[in-house]
Amino acid sequence: MSGGSSSLGNVSRISALIVDDDPVIRKLHSAMLKSLGIQFQLAVNGKEAVDLYRSGANIHIVFMDMEMPVMNGMEATKELRAMGVSSIIVGVSSRCSDEEREEFISAGLDHCYAKPLTVAKIKSLLEGIKY
Amino acid sequence: MDNVIQLQKKLVDYKTSLFNEGILDDQFTQLQQLQDESNPDFVVEVVSLFFKDSERLFDELAKTLDQQNVDFNRLDAHVHQLKGSSSSIGAQRVQKVCILFRNYCEVRNIEECLKCLQQLKREYYFVKNKLETLFKLEKQIMEAGGTIPVQ
Numbered sequence: 001m002s003g004g005s006s007s008l009g010n011v012s013r014i015s016a017l018i019v020d021d022d023p024v025i026r027k028l029h030s031a032m033l034k035s036l037g038i039q040f041q042l043a044v045n046g047k048e049a050v051d052l053y054r055s056g057a058n059i060h061i062v063f064m065d066m067e068m069p070v071m072n073g074m075e076a077t078k079e080l081r082a083m084g085v086s087s088i089i090v091g092v093s094s095r096c097s098d099e100e101r102e103e104f105i106s107a108g109l110d111h112c113y114a115k116p117l118t119v120a121k122i123k124s125l126l127e128g129i130k131y
Numbered sequence: 132m133d134n135v136i137q138l139q140k141k142l143v144d145y146k147t148s149l150f151n152e153g154i155l156d157d158q159f160t161q162l163q164q165l166q167d168e169s170n171p172d173f174v175v176e177v178v179s180l181f182f183k184d185s186e187r188l189f190d191e192l193a194k195t196l197d198q199q200n201v202d203f204n205r206l207d208a209h210v211h212q213l214k215g216s217s218s219s220i221g222a223q224r225v226q227k228v229c230i231l232f233r234n235y236c237e238v239r240n241i242e243e244c245l246k247c248l249q250q251l252k253r254e255y256y257f258v259k260n261k262l263e264t265l266f267k268l269e270k271q272i273m274e275a276g277g278t279i280p281v282q
Contacts, residue, residue, distance in 0.1 A: 024181050024216040031165045031173060067211060094215045116219040118161060 014129055015058060016040040019049040019076065020065040020092070025115060029063055029092075032119050036126070045069055046076025053080060059087050060129050063117065066093035066104050074107040081108035090125060092117060135277035142268045143280055154261055159221030178262055181220050185255055188213045192248050196241065206244065207236040213251070224254045 016038050018029045026042055033040045043049040045068040066073040077089055091104045091112035105112050113121060149155045166173040188209050195206045214229035232247035269279050
């Protein structure tokens with residue numbers, strides 16, 4: 001599974017951000033994006049993600065873990081939306097309860113999925129990104 | 132070539148048994164599907180990362196449980212991380228113990244948490260051993276000039 005998919009158009013112009021404190025998840029989600037031909041950056045916590053945006057990064061889609069040290073996914077999502085960030089933010093969490101999921105979504109997510117993601121899920125999220 | 136065929140059959144049977152016994156789940160298959168010519172060691176790399184990170188988390192868990200006043204939030208955070216990484220490589224039995232462990236963190240039961248840590252280590256070393264055997268078999272096939280069969 002390598003290169004981009006024709007159904008996604010010119011995927012090399014899509015940029016993504018993976019925000020997760022778990023190195024295994026970062027490596028796994030990186031490989032998935034790489035297999036789809038998507039450029040991506042990594043952040044190990046919410047603060048790094050927010051700092052990236054403050055430094056002017058142009059990102060189309062963010063994969064945001066919920067629980068992270070320093071600044072968690074909920075806080076980071078709220079901060080990004082308060083800054084006026086309109087990127088697609090996808091919450092990724094291994095938390096089970098509906099209540100926790102709803103709380104995360106209400107922070108400003110566009111979608112929320114259980115981790116780990118799959119290539120098929122990522123592909124469906126990327127379709128329709130305007131760049 | 133007979134040797135390669137025998138090794139390939141041994142690998143397929145071994146892998147099948149790991150799935151049938153619930154040691155690995157479909158997430159491991161997802162990892163294998165991400166491995167290609169541009170990323171030929173991907174599965175070994177991710178699993179090695181899991182091994183390294185898990186052993187770090189076991190140390191943290193032991194340290195946290197050893198405190199006079201156990202910080203259950205900290206304990207839960209470590210178990211949560213281990214649950215996430217074990218599920219991401221398909222280590223189903225490790226993940227299940229993590230779920231149980233988190234339940235005991237929630238009710239602040241130190242004794243059961245300590246038992247869970249021991250059980251977690253047992254399941255972890257069990258799956259580690261199985262995966263190392265799997266990778267050894269794959270290496271033997273490659274060294275004998277064969278290819279890894281796709282299931």
